[in-house]
Amino acid sequence: MTEPIQDRLVSLRRSFHRHPEPAWREFTTTARLVEEIRGIGVDELAVGPDAYDPADRMAVPDADLEPWIERARERGADESLLERMTGGNTGAVAILERGDGPSIGLRVDIDGLFIEESTDPDHDPVDEGFRSEIDGTMHACGHDVHMTWGLAVLESIAESDFAGRLVVFFQPAEETGGGGCPMARSDFASGLDYLLAVHVGLDHPTGEVIAGIEKPLAMCHVDVTIEGTSAHAGKAPNEGANAMHAMGSGIVNAYGIPRHSDGMTRVNVGRAEAGTASNVIAERAHMECEARGETTALMEYTKRRLERTMRSAAKMHGCRADVEVVSESPRADSDPELQALVSEVAGGVAGVDRVVPAADFGASEDATFLMERVQEDGGLATYMIVGTDHPTSHHTPTFDVDERSLQHGVDVLVGTIRELEARHPVPQADAGDATPADDASAEVGE
Structure with missing residues (x-):
């Protein structure tokens, strides 16, 4: 036994x-x-x-x-x-x-x-x-x-x-x-x-x-893939759409997402990679990011801003961004x-x-x-x-x-x-005792 x-x-x-x-x-x-x-x-x-x-x-x-x-x-x-x-x-x-x-x-x-x-x-x-x-x-x-x-x-x-x-x-x-x-x-x-x-x-x-x-903290993991166009970095850089440059802009701007007056938010780009060689305009970049918030609504606010920031950065450099929310929790x-x-x-x-x-x-x-x-x-x-x-x-x-x-x-x-x-049954507190700050489903505007 x-x-x-x-x-x-x-x-x-x-x-x-x-x-x-x-x-x-x-x-x-x-x-x-x-x-x-x-x-x-x-x-x-x-x-x-x-x-x-x-x-x-x-x-x-x-x-x-x-x-x-x-x-x-x-x-x-x-x-x-x-x-x-x-x-x-x-x-x-x-x-x-x-x-x-x-x-x-x-x-x-x-x-x-x-x-x-x-x-x-x-x-x-x-x-x-x-x-x-x-x-x-x-x-x-x-x-x-x-x-x-x-x-x-x-x-x-x-x-x-x-x-x-x-x-x-x-x-x-x-x-x-x-x-x-x-x-x-x-x-x-x-x-x-x-x-x-x-x-x-x-x-x-x-x-x-x-x-x-x-x-x-409510949380989401977000993967971002930026697709651009490769070119010779010395001979014709103008013919490329630089995915690495777009990635850099996206990272800088992500950390500039405004914090929210309703509570704490977090954003982080934890992994980033791009390019193949020093003389090639990078045609692809990939990032693994996260957004967090003190409430579910604040996380959603930060996530939306992060998605918009990455797509805008890609567009600014003539690239396209694919943004995928890999997982999230309330x-x-x-x-x-x-x-x-x-x-x-x-x-x-x-x-x-x-x-x-x-x-x-x-x-x-x-x-x-x-x-x-x-x-x-x-x-x-x-x-x-x-x-x-x-x-x-x-x-x-x-x-x-x-x-x-x-x-x-x-x-x-x-x-x-x-x-x-x-x-059992354990008596529950009066729901009216909850404060608005405790309500994770409250709307948070941008």
């Missing part, structure tokens, strides 16, 4: 850490999750296209899937599962049906990042022998911890006398903002009374729990009723010595799709943070976690689920 997950939190987390896979390529990861879920025993398990409509996915890579499928095959992944995940349809949803009671969702993300993990002998994954085995890819944001939490919570609730419905979303493609939307639009997100989402660390130390985030704030409940539960968890009811997030997360879906359907949602000491920031080659936080996260999540069961 398989050793209980609760007894192997560290080894399971380290196993996931050794095999990180980026967005929509989580084939080995999904297969391992399915193996563990089947060992737990659930009432329903949906994988890939059975968990969501593939057409709702965002930021799906056009190529580069086959090497990841082959790697999963070499590692012994179930061939029938790989067939089901054809086209990059990764991830899973596990459901426990335990009679009358609340319907509770738990969302954890599963993808890694394109980061080469440090080989420094002082880096614990190197010293302890669980450094990433996949070159150029790393769990540098703690999703290996999140998956471990999801499985451990599922096991704990399955073995308890819980009455109700528990839906655990093992969501792919968070780092690209591509997986939250299809999960939120799926039938599995329908009728949830409560949704819990969770992250490790985020500059909060071991022993600290944030019961719910506020002010996550703002959704945690509900104070759940923040209060999580605070109470976390305060009684061994090893947790500080509970913060709420904190500004300041970044973006596509769990907001699920939060928004549940809230629009009349339920409550919160996105909590379980602190961990990490030697360097998220998304760096030396990121790691304090593994004591593994048990903290399980205990807070299981305790919250059981309290929701006991207190």
